[in-house]
Amino acid sequence: MIVGSFVSFRAARYLIRDDRIYPFAIAVVLGGLLGARVAHVLDNWNVYASRPLDVLAFWNGGIGTTGAPVGSTIAGFFVARAAWQYDPNEAVGLDGALAKLARAGYGPLLLAGAAVGLLAYALFCLVEARYRGV
Secondary structure, eight states: OHHHHHHHHHHHHHHOOSTTHHHHHHHHHHHHHHHHHHHHHHHTHHHHSSOGGGGGOGGGOOOOTTHHHHHHHHHHHHHHHHHHHOOGGGOOOHHHHHHHHHHSTTHHHHHHHHHHHHHHHHHHHHHHHHHOOO
């Protein structure tokens, strides 16, 4: 995995010569961890079939080393492609992103869900501030 990461970073540094290398590096590492966990779960499906929430229990150990390069490669490909095709002239602010989301078919429902979640969090913060013992 160390050799694969080194080669990936060198290749990415050759293709991407600015600060866009850091999101690439993070994506490669996280993709490798996720791929390793997926490989472990698939190898031991008989254990996880009866307890599906244990799939998320990284702290209990279990990675499949054959899945790490696959996950790293997939994540690195998508992030490198996004960095390569990035055009600052197409970037929009938060208002543009929310307007584009609102125009999508599922957008109003998603925005309403986000608004409800923010209101619920605000209510939680108010109740916690009022009743928290200091």
